[in-house]
Amino acid sequence: MSTAPQPKQGTRPVAIVSFAQAPTQRRIEQANEVELLMPVISEVYAQANMTKDDVDFVCSGSTDYLIGGPFSFVTALDAVGVWPPKRESHVEMDAAWALYESWVQLQEGDLDVALVYGFGKSSLGDLQRILALQLDPYTMAPLWPDQVSLAALQAQAMIDRGLATEEDFAGVASRSRRDAMNNPNAQVANDLDVATLLKEEYIASPLRRHCVPPLSDGAAAMILVAGDRAFDVVDRPAWITGIDHRIEAHAFGVRDLATSPSTTKAAHMAGVGEGDVDVAEIHAPFAHQEILLASALGLSSATTLNPSGGPLAANPLMAGGLIRFGEAANRIMDGTASRAVAHATSGPILQQNLVAVLEAAS
Amino acid sequence: MSDALETQDPVTMLSTPIRLDYDFTAGVAQSRSLRGYAEGRFVGQRCPVCKKVYVPSRGSCPVDAVPTKEEVVLPNTATVTTFCVVNVPFAGQSIEIPYITASILLDGADITFMGLIQGIPADEVRMGLRVEAVWVPKEELGPTLASVKYFQPTGEPDREISTFREHL
Amino acid sequence: MAEPTEVYTSTHVLEYPYSRSVGPVIGAFLTGLREGKIVGIRGENGRVIVPPTEYDPETGAETSGFVDVGPGGVIETWAWVEHPRDDAPRSTPFAWALVRLDGADTALLHVVDAASKDEVTTGARVTAHFLDEGERQGRIQDLCCFQLEETS
Numbered sequence: 001m002s003t004a005p006q007p008k009q010g011t012r013p014v015a016i017v018s019f020a021q022a023p024t025q026r027r028i029e030q031a032n033e034v035e036l037l038m039p040v041i042s043e044v045y046a047q048a049n050m051t052k053d054d055v056d057f058v059c060s061g062s063t064d065y066l067i068g069g070p071f072s073f074v075t076a077l078d079a080v081g082v083w084p085p086k087r088e089s090h091v092e093m094d095a096a097w098a099l100y101e102s103w104v105q106l107q108e109g110d111l112d113v114a115l116v117y118g119f120g121k122s123s124l125g126d127l128q129r130i131l132a133l134q135l136d137p138y139t140m141a142p143l144w145p146d147q148v149s150l151a152a153l154q155a156q157a158m159i160d161r162g163l164a165t166e167e168d169f170a171g172v173a174s175r176s177r178r179d180a181m182n183n184p185n186a187q188v189a190n191d192l193d194v195a196t197l198l199k200e201e202y203i204a205s206p207l208r209r210h211c212v213p214p215l216s217d218g219a220a221a222m223i224l225v226a227g228d229r230a231f232d233v234v235d236r237p238a239w240i241t242g243i244d245h246r247i248e249a250h251a252f253g254v255r256d257l258a259t260s261p262s263t264t265k266a267a268h269m270a271g272v273g274e275g276d277v278d279v280a281e282i283h284a285p286f287a288h289q290e291i292l293l294a295s296a297l298g299l300s301s302a303t304t305l306n307p308s309g310g311p312l313a314a315n316p317l318m319a320g321g322l323i324r325f326g327e328a329a330n331r332i333m334d335g336t337a338s339r340a341v342a343h344a345t346s347g348p349i350l351q352q353n354l355v356a357v358l359e360a361a362s
Numbered sequence: 363m364s365d366a367l368e369t370q371d372p373v374t375m376l377s378t379p380i381r382l383d384y385d386f387t388a389g390v391a392q393s394r395s396l397r398g399y400a401e402g403r404f405v406g407q408r409c410p411v412c413k414k415v416y417v418p419s420r421g422s423c424p425v426d427a428v429p430t431k432e433e434v435v436l437p438n439t440a441t442v443t444t445f446c447v448v449n450v451p452f453a454g455q456s457i458e459i460p461y462i463t464a465s466i467l468l469d470g471a472d473i474t475f476m477g478l479i480q481g482i483p484a485d486e487v488r489m490g491l492r493v494e495a496v497w498v499p500k501e502e503l504g505p506t507l508a509s510v511k512y513f514q515p516t517g518e519p520d521r522e523i524s525t526f527r528e529h530l
Numbered sequence: 531m532a533e534p535t536e537v538y539t540s541t542h543v544l545e546y547p548y549s550r551s552v553g554p555v556i557g558a559f560l561t562g563l564r565e566g567k568i569v570g571i572r573g574e575n576g577r578v579i580v581p582p583t584e585y586d587p588e589t590g591a592e593t594s595g596f597v598d599v600g601p602g603g604v605i606e607t608w609a610w611v612e613h614p615r616d617d618a619p620r621s622t623p624f625a626w627a628l629v630r631l632d633g634a635d636t637a638l639l640h641v642v643d644a645a646s647k648d649e650v651t652t653g654a655r656v657t658a659h660f661l662d663e664g665e666r667q668g669r670i671q672d673l674c675c676f677q678l679e680e681t682s
């Protein structure tokens with residue numbers, strides 16, 4: 001019989017045992033947030049052969065600005081069934097951080113099962129304006145810089161440093177969208193070569209359309225189980241053997257944008273380099289960021305990057321990071337990988353980075 | 363060294379207006395309730411597990427976490443579960459004070475919503491009062507709760523609090 | 531199962547008329563802009579931070595001592611926008627840039643005015659260009675853009 005591998009952080013092994021996501025679309029009009037979440041949450045329960053009564057803790061990630069209504073995360077709880085009263089929490093961040101909070105809660109020892117979910121619709125508002133609101137409100141947000149232009153500042157810094165070329169960016173996009181053809185939940189999937197992509201015009205140079213993620217509506221949910229109980233749920237639980245979150249200055253004018261020291265630190269703490277990495281799911285919304293992050297994570301060319309197609313194929317805000325964890329966990333659970341890395345980012349231009357190592361029990 | 367702080371009139375405040383435009387979607391369940399208002403009737407949904415009727419419904423039973431797909435048309439009659447007397451004027455007010463805002467429990471529903479009470483002096487409104495919806499004229503009906511002008515007493519005997527205690 | 535429903539959609543607008551108190555440090559920066567100059571502050575190890583903050587953004591150490599910087603500076607990185615959004619600071623093509631002002635150790639996000647993308651390069655010298663005195667109100671838009679210095 002297998003035993004849970006001892007994690008680098010904490011004292012209690014925690015595993016991802018089920019994961020579901022809504023097929024990502026440009027605009028999901030036939031569902032409010034509750035209706036978007038219901039099928040996804042039903043599916044993670046069904047996969048785990050659990051009901052809401054098995055869940056000890058519920059944590060979600062979302063932002064009200066996307067919907068344009070206050071406390072939308074409270075409304076969304078209608079999809080979850082939190083009665084009789086459950087322990088519940090919410091983060092105004094990608095739901096990958098809801099996973100992180102759940103992992104911390106599960107370390108306490110008196111909880112065994114957590115439901116994590118995230119949802120976001122980019123179709124309701126103007127995402128560029130909404131994301132500008134995460135910038136410094138005195139000296140930056142009043143100029144309304146859009147996130148594509150800000151990402152382009154980073155891409156240009158990489159080019160100037162000789163770290164990547166526009167061909168490299170197109171290569172990431174070409175591979176991602178081709179891989180996405182095997183992902184039924186992807187939104188942008190096609191087979192275009194680098195030469196074709198380089199004929200596209202710039203949105204904000206050096207970023208062309210293919211370097212930029214789609215605007216997406218979507219949702220995702222996951223169940224975490226602590227201890228050997230995870231083996232009762234699934235044959236190959238995806239054990240979180242290392243997890244760490246690091247941040248950098250919010251004011252990106254003080255940072256070196258061509259590097260991601262927070263990712264490097266988090267990867268070190270999570271133990272990424274302590275074994276071979278079969279698969280990495282990297283939350284790199286822009287093509288150049290995959291190159292930057294793969295390097296910061298210390299991954300070698302032997303690691304398969306974003307086989308799901310990654311955020312370039314589907315990028316539901318507030319769920320996209322959790323989807324990276326779910327896709328990486330699925331590779332463990334389906335037996336195609338033994339050791340995987342999951343990464344999520346939040347904040348302007350890769351300010352915050354969360355890294356985890358997922359492993360099958362030996 | 364800068365002499366920026368030596369000015370007689372330093373900047374202390376900054377106006378940063380934000381405008382965000384949205385294209386909201388009500389989803390399926392809420393749209394059914396909204397269509398009901400446009401047709402002059404209350405449309406709710408029943409939970410397949412606990413059989414509770416939610417009006418309006420967001421498409422799920424918040425207790426059982428299952429979709430509420432069965433549509434239920436509810437009558438115009440209702441009970442006031444609790445209420446408050448509004449005595450303070452506020453900007454944009456369209457009704458004369460004092461007026462009554464009440465929690466309305468439609469007959470057959472398991473959840474209350476806010477409604478205006480008219481046709482009775484403010485000091486006579488009470489918990490358990492039986493009321494009925496008064497809709498705007500047919501040509502003014504729309505997919506909005508504003509299609510209900512107000513609720514007025516039916517004259518029926520009051521309901522015992524014990525009959526709606528669980529909805530308070 | 532009920533028949534498919536036509537879903538209602540509706541536009542709506544949220545407006546937040548925020549008025550922020552800026553405090554003495556950002557206040558000094560905005561006061562400087564109103565007077566047509568750019569002010570930074572000394573942080574950890576004496577490095578000059580622009581825009582100034584009450585704390586060193588990386589170490590959290592308290593900052594002190596305002597310093598005039600610029601008006602010249604260097605483009606650290608940039609992004610050319612051929613089709614500006616409606617809410618962009620320019621309606622014609624321009625570059626966003628991080629500009630390290632002379633005397634500063636960090637970069638300021640702003641706009642570089644140029645006739646075409648070909649004129650903009652990393653490392654190029656630029657100069658702050660302000661609105662006319664009567665138009666300046668003590669806000670980041672008082673600095674209307676950076677312009678490329680003549681290279682002759």
Ligand SMILES: [Zn+2]
Nearest residue numbers: 409412423426
């Ligand atoms: Zn129910």
